[in-house]
Amino acid sequence: MADYALAVSDVEIARYRMMAQSAVKTESERWVFAGVVAGATVADVGCGPAAISVELARRVRPGGHVLAVEREDSAIAAAREVIRQSGVDNVDLRSAEAAATGLAPSSIDVVMMRHVLAHNGGREQAIVDHLATLVRPGGTVYLADSDVTAIRTLDSDPDLEDLTVKYASFHRRRGNDPSIGLRLGKLLDAAGLEVISFDGLCAPVTVSPGMRPPVWAARDAMLAEGAADSADLNRWEAAFARTDRGAIRPTLFVPLFLAIARRRV
Numbered sequence: 001m002a003d004y005a006l007a008v009s010d011v012e013i014a015r016y017r018m019m020a021q022s023a024v025k026t027e028s029e030r031w032v033f034a035g036v037v038a039g040a041t042v043a044d045v046g047c048g049p050a051a052i053s054v055e056l057a058r059r060v061r062p063g064g065h066v067l068a069v070e071r072e073d074s075a076i077a078a079a080r081e082v083i084r085q086s087g088v089d090n091v092d093l094r095s096a097e098a099a100a101t102g103l104a105p106s107s108i109d110v111v112m113m114r115h116v117l118a119h120n121g122g123r124e125q126a127i128v129d130h131l132a133t134l135v136r137p138g139g140t141v142y143l144a145d146s147d148v149t150a151i152r153t154l155d156s157d158p159d160l161e162d163l164t165v166k167y168a169s170f171h172r173r174r175g176n177d178p179s180i181g182l183r184l185g186k187l188l189d190a191a192g193l194e195v196i197s198f199d200g201l202c203a204p205v206t207v208s209p210g211m212r213p214p215v216w217a218a219r220d221a222m223l224a225e226g227a228a229d230s231a232d233l234n235r236w237e238a239a240f241a242r243t244d245r246g247a248i249r250p251t252l253f254v255p256l257f258l259a260i261a262r263r264r265v
């Protein structure tokens with residue numbers, strides 16, 4: 001399994017929180033459809049800084065709880081602080097691998113995984129197969145992931161035009177699939193689950209000053225692996241600084257694919 005390339009930072013945590021708020025706004029009905037309701041047991045596997053875990057925890061009260069699973073020590077430390085700041089008391093944070101969570105089989109109402117499969121090239125099916133064993137009969141697995149190759153930005157600085165291309169190439173060199181969102185339904189079907197919903201969203205996001213895309217969190221790994229050089233990083237950093245100062249805010253379009261599958265009774 002490839003090492004996770006996105007370094008945890010205050011900027012990255014802010015991005016996770018923004019994504020969580022966007023998910024609440026655009027996916028709430030899907031969450032309910034999947035079974036994220038009061039009293040439910042939900043697993044957030046690959047939770048990162050736990051921004052989504054906190055939102056799920058709020059929606060399963062009273063009586064429900066969230067098992068937040070993460071393997072990276074830096075993300076676990078960030079998640080612990082995010083959970084503390086949120087004030088929720090029904091999140092259980094655990095350290096484990098996505099394909100070997102240690103959670104009891106057939107014990108979870110909803111297993112959610114977001115933006116994890118794109119970082120685990122070659123292990124996607126093994127991970128989804130494991131998630132399928134965790135849900136009780138009638139429970140669901142909820143996957144969310146993107147197509148990095150289809151990201152578009154309106155009013156972007158010209159020096160950022162190659163950013164997404166190089167990031168996608170970086171993932172391919174690691175054996176990852178930057179378009180994994182397109183395959184979520186097939187992964188769930190191959191895991192023996194009944195796919196009950198598979199669609200996509202592409203809600204426009206206004207880029208606020210200081211906001212950075214995932215590629216910026218991966219810049220050290222990209223530099224180390226030859227996917228970008230120091231000139232690229234300097235050029236991108238200068239372009240981000242100009243963007244932060246600009247009067248016209250760029251608009252970001254990220255295709256997000258959402259798949260929900262039920263374990264047959």
